[in-house]
Amino acid sequence: MTKTILITGGSRGIGRATAVLFARKGWNVAISFVGNQESADQTCAMCERAGFTGNAFARKCDVRDENSVADFFAAAHERFGPLDGVVNNAGIVAPKSSLADMDLDRMKAVFDTNVLGAYLVAREAARMLSSGGALVNVSSVAAKLGSPDEYVDYAGSKGAVDTLTIGLAKELGPKGIRVNAVRPGIIDTEIHASVGRPERVKELGPACALGRAGAADEVAQSIYWLISDDASYVTGSILDVSGGR
Numbered sequence: 001m002t003k004t005i006l007i008t009g010g011s012r013g014i015g016r017a018t019a020v021l022f023a024r025k026g027w028n029v030a031i032s033f034v035g036n037q038e039s040a041d042q043t044c045a046m047c048e049r050a051g052f053t054g055n056a057f058a059r060k061c062d063v064r065d066e067n068s069v070a071d072f073f074a075a076a077h078e079r080f081g082p083l084d085g086v087v088n089n090a091g092i093v094a095p096k097s098s099l100a101d102m103d104l105d106r107m108k109a110v111f112d113t114n115v116l117g118a119y120l121v122a123r124e125a126a127r128m129l130s131s132g133g134a135l136v137n138v139s140s141v142a143a144k145l146g147s148p149d150e151y152v153d154y155a156g157s158k159g160a161v162d163t164l165t166i167g168l169a170k171e172l173g174p175k176g177i178r179v180n181a182v183r184p185g186i187i188d189t190e191i192h193a194s195v196g197r198p199e200r201v202k203e204l205g206p207a208c209a210l211g212r213a214g215a216a217d218e219v220a221q222s223i224y225w226l227i228s229d230d231a232s233y234v235t236g237s238i239l240d241v242s243g244g245r
Helices: 013-024 037-049 066-080 104-128 152-175 200-207 216-227
Strands: 004-007 028-033 056-060 085-088 134-138 178-184 238-241
Touching (some): 013 028, 013 216, 028 037, 037 056, 056 066, 085 104, 085 216, 104 152, 134 152, 152 238, 178 216, 216 238
Parallel strands (some): 028 056
8 A cells, every 4th residue: 555645844955855755665745835836836746757656745734823734634634545654844944143133023933833833743643643653853953053143043943843752752652653853954955045045055064074065865865764664663763964063
């Protein structure tokens, strides 16, 4: 039977790379987007070109809204049947700033999406997954570095995702559901340009232990492993995919 993966924030970057990889592996793929329908449709087209045997579809979902999250999960279940895995990927980052210069609206936006949104998606996953299912939260190496004078709010929000991962793994373990996280480092995606720092990858990549930035595909491979049965005894783990940063 074809397995099904649900991915929030699947229209670009790590989410897109993850969707295409699962499609290539023969999974049904359900992705969410918040504003760019065209980009989400492109992800689905890329899944179809990957030569897989399943199906892909995209649905608009605001992870800050519990009804929107529930509707996305329900639509995926109606289309494909029970879910086998969830990738809790949707998130935002704001332009570079010191904490002293951040306004409340900015901080609320970051925490509403990255913390409340992540928890709402994880809550729905806990309700919908069954024994053998797996959830992977997408955190960030910023959670342990702090991102001083850049994105302390973003770093803090991802620290909350790490805590969610550890606690929920203990809640769901007795039900046979695994919960893990990946912490990407400097990854070459559009997110840097979206906050006005397209040069960030070139600037910081060489400072990593491996001497370069990572690719979205490399994070996707780690996510796939954590979801797969190859990681059947792995839960409550937070895997750095950061090139040693």
